[in-house]
Amino acid sequence: MKSFLLFVALLFTGNIASFSQSLDLKELKQNHLLMHADGTIDSVSLDKYKGKLIILDFWNRYCVSCLLQMPKIHGLRQKYAGRIEIIPVTKDTYDQVKAVYDKQEGGKFEIKFPTIYADSTLSDKFGVRGYPTGVWLNEDGTYLASTYGTAINEDVIEAVLSENYSLLDRSATVKGEVMLGKLNSTALTGKRPLLNVKILPYDLTNSVKESETLKDTSLYIAEYKNRTVIDLIKLLLYDNNDPFTVLLYKDNLNKRMKFSDDFKKEYSALFKNEDALTYEERVSMHEKVRYSVEMVYAKNVDHVELRNMALNMFELTIGHNVKRFFEESDILVLKYKTPKKIEMDVIPLESQVSLRTVLDLVTFLSNKSEHFIVADTESLYNVEIGITLDKTKEVGELIKDLKKLGIILYREKRLVEKLNVM
Structure with missing residues (x-):
């Protein structure tokens, strides 16, 4: 049942005081490690940016959508220079971040601004659980909201700068008043x-x-x-x-x-x-x-x-109403030995999909194929594989690529339980 429940026993009792302390920049005066675009190292306190709208953009090196939006972040930083500060934040180490910057240098997704790295303090304070996540702080350092990365755009920024918070509130995964009041x-x-x-x-x-x-x-x-x-x-x-x-x-x-x-x-x-x-x-x-x-x-x-x-x-x-029924369907069954690693450099960033487990691979292929795709035993579903594929390819081409990696798919027919939503 634990795997079924999204979370268990999540009422807020003893954590209110400690969490509310994280909503003021006075509590965030400590220095954070900062890597500039040229690889030089610095440190920064968020208190430095008081007086501006601050957006913390939480990312990591495996998040393709995080890297894809870096040019957009650069454009927003330039357009609203002096009025807002967008600061990327990652838990990745210096070497890991430097490798990402170096790899994208001179390309379409070059990162032209600094990032806070090796961070756990900020991500813990703001309860970051996915990437990209935006955390919004106003000019006084007051926590406004957490949002998905897509909310870091001109429409929301313009509204917030005009002190109209309705669109930000509608985009919020967590609002300040929720943290301080509803809890x-x-x-x-x-x-x-x-x-x-x-x-x-x-x-x-x-x-x-x-x-x-x-x-x-x-x-x-x-x-x-x-x-x-x-x-x-x-x-x-x-x-x-x-x-x-x-x-x-x-x-x-x-x-x-x-x-x-x-x-x-x-x-x-x-x-x-x-x-x-x-x-x-x-x-x-x-x-x-x-x-x-x-x-x-x-x-x-x-x-x-x-x-x-x-x-x-x-x-x-x-x-x-919802009804169950069974229907014979085409199935692709996946079997593999230990997969070989594939070099990501040969796949353009915008075409990459990183698959950590067999379940990720099965899900990805199922959404590209007309067939259902399953692993040959239940135990394979959480096995780590760590491969990267080209998501722009058709499923037939992907199956050929997977064969080179030691991953085989073959066809069967099975009775599959389905749902009819009336």
């Missing part, structure tokens, strides 16, 4: 009933997670925050211990789900290509198709019954 509300810290399931509308600002305890230690909390209607159906219907279920959840193309015309009409935004939308249109789309589920339950509650109850309530909320 201490009676709704979060009070005693809960034995079993309680809530279906909540889209609200990214609730996604703070800092405490590991409940006041009532006999209860657990499971929360699925701001997932799409489709993702929540998959999460509530299945147990994530099953590898096929993991693939169903990670299948962005939803080959194992069929949708009625009524569902497609009501949630049309789920079936649109976001690339053609403006940033604000994308935020609006998320607001229309995302929900959160909160379940509070005693330790002895049957987990299957709990998920069934949550799914039933969710079906009532969205007004659509």
Whole structure:
């Protein structure tokens, strides 16, 4: 069940004081290691930038989307020079960061500005869990919000500089008022009933997670925050211990789900290509198709019954039922020995996809193929492989490349359980 739950027992009790201390630049006067674009080393205190809007751009060397947005960050730093400060922050070491800078030098994704490196203090203070993440501090050093990296753009910056925070709030994964206020509300810290399931509308600002305890230690909390209607159906219907279920959840193309015309009409935004939308249109789309589920339950509650109850309530909320059925389908089965390493230099950065585990590889190929792709045994799903492929290639070409690395795929037909969303 631990793998199924997004997190367990996440009520905020004893951490309020320590977390609120991280929201003022007075607490961030310590020096941080800084590497300039030419490789020279310096140190910097965030207090130096007081009087400007500060955006900390958290990244790492394996995050392709982080590197792809570096030219955009450079352009924003130039356009708003003197008014804002965008500072990249990474946990990577000097040698690792220097290698990234050197590799991109003179190219389309050259990094022309300094970065804080070997950091753990800032990422811990602001609870950074993914990359790229933007942390926004106003001119007084007050924490405003954490956002996904896509929110570091002209639309949001212009609005914040004009003291209009609505778009930033709508983009936030965590807001300052949530950290300082909501965490201490009676709704979060009070005693809960034995079993309680809530279906909540889209609200990214609730996604703070800092405490590991409940006041009532006999209860657990499971929360699925701001997932799409489709993702929540998959999460509530299945147990994530099953590898096929993991693939169903990670299948962005939803080959194992069929949708009625009524569902497609009501949630049309789920079936649109976001690339053609403006940033604000994308935020609006998320607001229309995302929900959160909160379940509070005693330790002895049957987990299957709990998920069934949550799914039933969710079906009532969205007004659509979900049915299971079986269908014979084409399967590609993956087998491998120890894969050989592939040199990333031969693949352009914008074409790279880094795959850490067999599960990552299976998920990536499944989203490019008309077939379902599975590993030949369950134990392979979390095996480390650490390969990089060219994501622009068709699946047939990728299969040939994988064969050179010692990874083989062969075809089978199997009965596959699927979902019909009415």
